[in-house]
Amino acid sequence: MNVTVLFFASLREALGVERERIALEAGATVDSLRALLIARGEQWQPLSRGSVRAAVNQSLVTGANMLADGDEVAFFPPVTGG
Amino acid sequence: MNVTVLFFASLREALGVERERIALEAGATVDSLRALLIARGEQWQPLSRGSVRAAVNQSLVTGANMLADGDEVAFFPPVTGG
């Protein structure tokens, strides 16, 4: 299956990536996707910060959230609007 | 000594009086003034309601407040602004 991954704000700048299409095995979760990205190497370490939040299809989720084909997954730092 | 007494809102309407100059003995308090007015007769009974508030020189006071010559004393029902 394929998902679209988005990065925002300081995390987007630190990674140097704004969005990417990624092919995943069935059964993938937000946590397994994140681990897969971090394992790519040094550039991806900012994604390992404990403060990183995740959303799937534009709703906040926890790391255990299962992914499905076509999902839009976003990683970002704590929000600071208002 | 002399004080000016003011009445507001439903109390003013019930008493049929808006303001009055009254001569008092030295040592008079808000409570003694109020008792003196109530003792005048039937018309003045609305002043005996427990909900009646008092102010002296435009600050809320309790019944024990001592009066002085020239004071402005006001009696009124609970406030309902805002």
Next chain:
Amino acid sequence: MSVSVQKGDFDVGAEIGALTDVAGAGAVASFVGVVRGGEGAEAIRAMTLEHYPGMTEKSLADIIEQAQGRWPLLGVRVIHRVGRLLPGDRIVFVGVASRHRGAAFEACEFVMDYLKTRAPFWKKEETAQGARWVDARESDDAAAARWDKGE
């Protein structure tokens, strides 16, 4: 920090604009009270606000001073109308500017709660069944009493 007691209406946008323009302000909380109309025989046709001139301004200034003693405020504005008002008319405005929103919200609600129970205004409603003085609400006393806890 200013107080107005007036017959005429006020400009909410201009009042809040003046508060957001205060140097250092990051948060402006405000409140607007309006005459409710209602339905049927109990429907309010008009409302007359009586007040105690002089004491009104003094009590509102005192309430603002108490709020300033409790929170770090950069601006406070209170406007209260008197005289005859119709359903939908604005009655009262309270606006508070502070650096952060917590203080602004709390102080704004504090000023309204104290105004409701301490400032000498009285409302008389006109309905199809005649005119009647509005009764004080116990919930307003309870709201004001919250701020005295733990002092």
Next chain:
Amino acid sequence: MSVSVQKGDFDVGAEIGALTDVAGAGAVASFVGVVRGGEGAEAIRAMTLEHYPGMTEKSLADIIEQAQGRWPLLGVRVIHRVGRLLPGDRIVFVGVASRHRGAAFEACEFVMDYLKTRAPFWKKEETAQGARWVDARESDDAAAARWDKGE
């Protein structure tokens, strides 16, 4: 009940006017957030607000829905600006209409607290020392957590 995420400014007086005009409304509580300037080397020259288009609107609508489930609200309006803003510029507006002030105040503060911790906006400040992303404040998490107590 409506949400806008926009680059342009908004008219606070018109927004509050629309809320006071809602049938049955007696109380309108509102909040305006402004870019603070500050002094010296730390002075903010400008601020850029990034957001997650789509999720932003969805999360704000969800926050409003939660507020409506907690309080009897007659109207809710949320406006949040994005893009580059200067000191003194308005950032956010939240306005809530209800019959009585208690619900209006609480719901307005609830929406702001949830917006601050759940809506996907991020601020980047420009100072004389360069640009930096604003850190999330623990006090905002604490403010939002208040509303979860006792549930």
